[in-house]
Amino acid sequence: MCGRYATYGPASMSREARDVLERLELDLSSEINQREDRFNIAPTQRALVVTASEARAEVGLCRWGLVPSWARDVAIGTKMINARREGLADKPAFRAAVKKRRCLVPASGYFEWQGEKGAKQPFFIKPPDGRLLMFAGLWETWRGAEGAEPLRTYTIITGEPGKVGGDIHDRQPVILAPDAWEDWLFAPPDVALPLLAAANEPELVYYPVPKAVGSPRNDGPELVEPIAGLF
Numbered sequence: 614m615c616g617r618y619a620t621y622g623p624a625s626m627s628r629e630a631r632d633v634l635e636r637l638e639l640d641l642s643s644e645i646n647q648r649e650d651r652f653n654i655a656p657t658q659r660a661l662v663v664t665a666s667e668a669r670a671e672v673g674l675c676r677w678g679l680v681p682s683w684a685r686d687v688a689i690g691t692k693m694i695n696a697r698r699e700g701l702a703d704k705p706a707f708r709a710a711v712k713k714r715r716c717l718v719p720a721s722g723y724f725e726w727q728g729e730k731g732a733k734q735p736f737f738i739k740p741p742d743g744r745l746l747m748f749a750g751l752w753e754t755w756r757g758a759e760g761a762e763p764l765r766t767y768t769i770i771t772g773e774p775g776k777v778g779g780d781i782h783d784r785q786p787v788i789l790a791p792d793a794w795e796d797w798l799f800a801p802p803d804v805a806l807p808l809l810a811a812a813n814e815p816e817l818v819y820y821p822v823p824k825a826v827g828s829p830r831n832d833g834p835e836l837v838e839p840i841a842g843l844f
Contacts, residue, residue, distance in 0.1 A: 615694075615771060618720045618723035619721045620645060620654065621645070622646035622650060623642075623646055624641065624642045624721075625743045625744045625745065626745055630745070633795060648661065653832045653833075657691065658677055660718070662674070662718055663718075664716045676765065679751060679766045680766045681693075681706045687764065693768050696768045712802055715752075715797055716798070717798065718749075718767065718769055719747060720745070720747075721739060725785075726827075736822065737836075737839075738818070738819040740815060742816075746815070748786040749787040749789050749808070751767065770787045771784045789812055793808045821839060
């Protein structure tokens with residue numbers, strides 16, 4: 614599961630990542646650096662997402678927690694913050710998005726908790742060199758009452774953990790390498806879906822962080838700093 618993550622600048626990227634974004638005509642680094650840093654993105658909050666429409670990619674704000682087009686209200690989105698990779702194309706809530714509305718979710722790192730209920734310790738998981746991660750996701754547009762502004766929402770796809778993520782939790786976000794970004798956005802499902810299973814965990818580190826990250830009201834750089842004496 615991925616229930617909290619962070620996106621903040623400066624956004625470091627490999628040459629390969631910059632080349633892909635250049636082909637997509639996206640200035641993602643500037644988008645991140647020009648916006649307010651987010652150190653504790655929580656479900657129902659709005660965050661930057663890379664979406665695709667036909668042959669064009671764009672960066673914009675979407676609400677975390679996918680709301681299917683057929684939903685009666687947005688409340689269902691709180692149960693749709695993650696989508697399991699396994700059987701994704703067969704699930705009613707995600708079927709349509711798998712075909713036409715796949716997205717990339719930029720992240721500097723993500724949080725997981727470990728321990729007994731009531732005493733769980735949060736950990737922050739990130740690349741050691743500070744490079745930006747891209748989670749595989751899906752997005753939808755929900756239209757409520759007539760005349761209401763359409764609401765764009767998204768979910769983060771999770772899969773089996775790698776060596777590092779598995780130390781903390783039995784699931785982790787599917788992290789796509791730059792060479793998979795374009796196909797995930799634009800390729801047909803029979804090409805895009807195998808990318809999820811093939812995705813390898815990049816080099817990651819993790820360390821304990823303050824328990825204040827448990828409240829979505831808290832948001833500051835101290836939430837992604839290691840606890841003194843525990844790291």
